[in-house]
Amino acid sequence: MDTDPDTAPAATPYGTPAAPRLAVRGEAHLEVDPEIARIGITVHARGTDRRDALNDLTRRNTTVLDLIKTYGEAVEKIESGAFSISPELTKHGRGERIRAYHGRVHTTAELTDFTALGELTTRLADLDLTRVEGPWWALRADSPIHRRARQQAVREAVQRAREYAEALGTGLAALVELADLGADNAPAQGYGGFAGGMRSAVAYGGAPDLTEAPPLDLEPQRQHVYAQVNARFTMTPPELRP
Known part of the structure; x- marks a missing residue:
């Protein structure tokens, strides 16, 4: 006999004696090596003439970009950010x-070769009026590590639910709901923070140094990836004995 959906009894969210429900949470925490590193480079220029200051800034910026591009495939992305040129005012009479x-x-430069990273940051910091910040370590947004964490959280939820059901002498019948609680709950700035004892380096001119500085030894910072899910199942009714 067909059941009219308008007259069928509403399903209870808490299950019934004939179809008990079981709610669990699955969690995963992976600690992995970073895939990329980002550094920020700020080039400065100063001059008494606006055009001269602008030309000097353009020249210094071109030098930085050309240097970064010499590292080829080790550099995955280069992005230009804020630009400014402003006057410095001084009192003169009234x-x-x-x-x-x-x-x-x-x-901003994004690198995948961490050996090249140490050399590049050193060479950039050795340039006049150039400030280097970073590195910030991170995983790519589409990294398979995020999928691994989500799948591991789901498997953990299923295993936990089975253990509860087994404790009652029964088993799982069906999955009712699976809710994502924010699988990629990586640290904000997603970049893992600073590492290698280097936060910023800046060169402000002076006598030229004919000896090249040794590359920085930067140790990649491990990344923490979290995943959490809520899962609800129905169980085969257990036989509860006193």
Whole structure:
């Protein structure tokens, strides 16, 4: 006999004696090596003439970009960020006049070769009026590690539910609901933070150093990936004995 969906009894969210429900949480925590490292490079320029300051900034920025590009496939991405050139005012009698112009441009580089990373950061920091920050370690957004964590959380939920059912002398009947609680709950900034004792390095000119600085030894920071799911199952009715 067909059942009219308009007159069928509503399913109870808490199960029934004939179909008990079981709710569990599955969790996963993976600790893995990073896949990429990001560094930030800020180039500065200063001059008494606005055009000269701008030309100097352009030249220094081109030097930085050309240096980064020499590392070929080790560099996965280069992005130019904020640019500014602004006057520095000074008091002159009763008014103000422009004393100098300050310019800066910011670039972000993303590398996959961590050996090249140490050499590149050293060479960039050795440039005049150049500031280097980082590295920030991270996994790619589409990294299979995130999928591994989610799948492991689901398997853990199923295993936990089976153990509860077995404790009652019964087994699972069906999956009712699977809810994602934020599988990729990696640290904000997703980059893992600073490592290798290097946060920033900056060169402000002076006499040229004819000896090249040795590459920085940067130790990649391990990444923590978390996944959590809520799962609800129905069980075969257990035979509860006193």
